[in-house]
Each structure stands twice: as structure tokens, then as C-alpha cells.
Amino acid sequence: MNVAVVTVGDELLAGRTTNTNATWLCERLVERGVSVERVTTVPDRIGDIARVVNEYRAEYDAVIVTGGLGPTHDDVTMEGVAAALGRDLVEHEEALAWLEESGYSRADLTEGTADLPAGSRALHNEKGVAPGAAVEGIYVLPGVPTEMRTMFESIESAFTGAQTYRVEVVANEPESALLDRIADVRERFDVTVGSYPGGSVRLVVGGTDEATVEAAAAWLRERVDQPE
Template sequence: MNGALVTVGAELLAGRTTNTNATWLCRRLHERGVDVERVTTVPDRVTDIARVVNEYRAEYDVVVVTGGLGPTHDDVTMAGIAAAFGRSLERNDEALAWLTEEGGYTREDLTEGTADLPRGARPLHNDVGVAPGAVVESVYVLPGVPEEMKTMFETVADEFTGHPVFREVVVADEPESALVGRLEELREEFEVTVGSYPGDGVRISIESTDEELTDAAAAWVRERVEEIDPDSAS
């Protein structure tokens, strides 16, 4: 399974808010074996949301969208999703029933439009907030508030499946340029994904869907570099 992530919000583009949702979601999807190939941030604009989501849903197995849910003037994500699918935005009776029966709200408590979702969407209930999320075919729409996003994601986490990825890290006390030959030899010797990241030492990341192969590749590297403790390197 491969996927793309779309985060919505002018505050992200202006640098006023750190995009922690993208980092958290990429990590959780990676843990579940989903290969995230795109992370895109768009403004609170229906046309931008619709264009990017429409492009990505045609290219990837799943698309996860966060931010811009709710009934206020700049919460336009659901309208953008509806436009991407050529559907109307309408009140979802299941979402409204959950809010009033399980969420403890009355209709008078809820702002007009709170339960509006793209026609035919599967609502995702918000256990720690108000605005519901939704699933439309392969597109998952989650809140932007981190606690709400994380809680809602866990309710659908089992729907994101792939081959689990095993990872080992070796930190070499050598310049990255000195490791080029050995890293190339590693890639020829083992069918693994290799990344090298300089810092205090060079952090060599080794990944594959085969745990024994990953361990063997890491052992091969450790025999050929002067290793330092990964916890002491940044």
C-alpha cells in the first residue's frame, strides 16, 4: 500500500504552527507498512484541496487529509473533498445522530454545518472533539487538532495495511564521504533500503520487510565501521 498525506491550513504555510501531524502520521503509516510518497500542505481554499486530492487519489492507494474541519468560514476541507469527487456537501444523519445521542449535544448546541459531509461519505466520529471526520472511497479526512487527529486515526488504523518494515540503525564515527564505498557494497550484498544521515557521527539506517535480513545487514555494517552508541548521537 502506498499513500499521500495532505495537510490543510494557512497557519502551516505561514510557519505559525509546526506541522507535527504530518510527522506523526508518516511515522504511524510507516509502522503499518504504508509507503508514504507525498506530503503536501495546501491553504484553506476549496480549489486547492480539490485539485491535490483529486490528483493523489488517482495515483495512490490511500490519501490522508488533515485540518480544516468544522463549521467556521475557513473550515473548507469537506467542501474541497466533495468537489474532488464531484459530490454535494450535505448533512450526514449518522454523524448528527452520534453527536446528539452519543456525544451529548443537542441540535441547538451544534453550529450549522457541523455534520455536513460529502454525499455518501462514511463518518468518522470525533471522540475528543466535535467535528466529524470522513472516509470517501480511498480518502480519509481527519481533524487538524493533534489530539483529535491521533484519536480518530487509531479508530481506522487497521484499514492501513502493508508489509511491516524492520529497521536497524548503526552510527559510524567516520565522515560520510569515507563510507560511500561500503554503503554501496552493502546495497549490493543485501536487498535493503539504506539511508545515511550526518550529525554527531553518521547514522546509517537499514530497512527491509525481512527482519532476519535487516539484522544481518546491520551486523555486516557493524563489522566494517567504528560504531558509536546511537543514543549518544543526534
């Protein structure tokens, strides 16, 4: 299963808010064996949201959108998703009923709180008010991290893939000097190798067969200079 993550918010693009939602989602998805192919941040503009969601829903198995939920002037994510699907934005009766059962009076809710793309399944917000939505492989979640994480946990069973195993090998050599051994290990074993330089170089060996990954990591470990 391959997935695209879209985070919405002017504050993310301005650097005023750290995009922890994208990092958390990627970690959880990869743990479930899902391949995250894109992470994109867009401003609070209906046209930008609609264009990116429409492109990604045609290209990937699922699209997760976070941020911009609610009834305020800059909460336009639901409208953008509705535009991407060519659907109207309508008041969702089930979402309103759930909010009532949770202690929110309809009269006290701001107009538009429960407006979702027509035909959506409402995703209830256990930690907040504004509901999320699931429609045509698009999952719309809140931007508040506690709300987003709780809502994702209610739907994470929809995201599955082959278990991936990873083993890290640390090399005390320049990255450029390791290229031949990286090529060799990939040729000998059915694995991927990520190379991440810093004080040392972290070589992350990955694959779907645990024994193969372990063997490839052991092969590499014997052929690189390791920190003392």
C-alpha cells in the first residue's frame, strides 16, 4: 500500500509551527508496512488543497490530509477536499448526532462545524470537536496533534502492507568511500540501503525478509570501519 500525506496550514509554511504530524504519521505508517511516497505541505487555500488532493488520489492508494478543520475563516480543508472530488460540502447528520451525545448542543455549535464532503463517513473527534472524514480513499484529520493521533488510531487498520525490517550499521568513513560496498551489498542481497551522513555515516539496511536483512547488515558490518 502506498500513501501520500498532505499537511495544511500557513503556519507550517511560515515556520511558526513544527510539522510533527507528518513525522508521526510517517513513522506509524511505515511501522504498518505502508510505503509513504509523498509528504506535501500546502497553504490554507481551497484551490491548492483541491489540486494536490486530486493529483494524489489518482496516484496513490490513500491520501491522508491533516489540518484546517473547523468552522473558522481559515479552516478550508473540507471545502478543498470536496472540490477535489467534485462534491458539495453538506451538514453531516451523524456527526452532529455524535456531538450531541458527547455533550455539545447543536445550538451552541458554530455553523459549519459538521460540514463534510457529501457521502463522507464521519470520523469522530474524541479529543476535540471538529469531525474528520473518510471518502474515496481520502482521510481528513485534525491538525491539533493530540486530536490527529487519536483519530488516526481509530482508522489505522485501513493501512496495511508487508512488514519491513531495518538494521543500522554505523561506518566511520566518508560517505563517498562507501559507495562500492553499498552497491555490492545491494547486488548480493535483496535489500535497500539508506545512507545518512553526520559525524559518522549511518547505513540503514531494509527489506521484507528479516533473515536477509540481518545477513546483509552483518556482511556490511565486516567491511566498514566502525566507530570505536
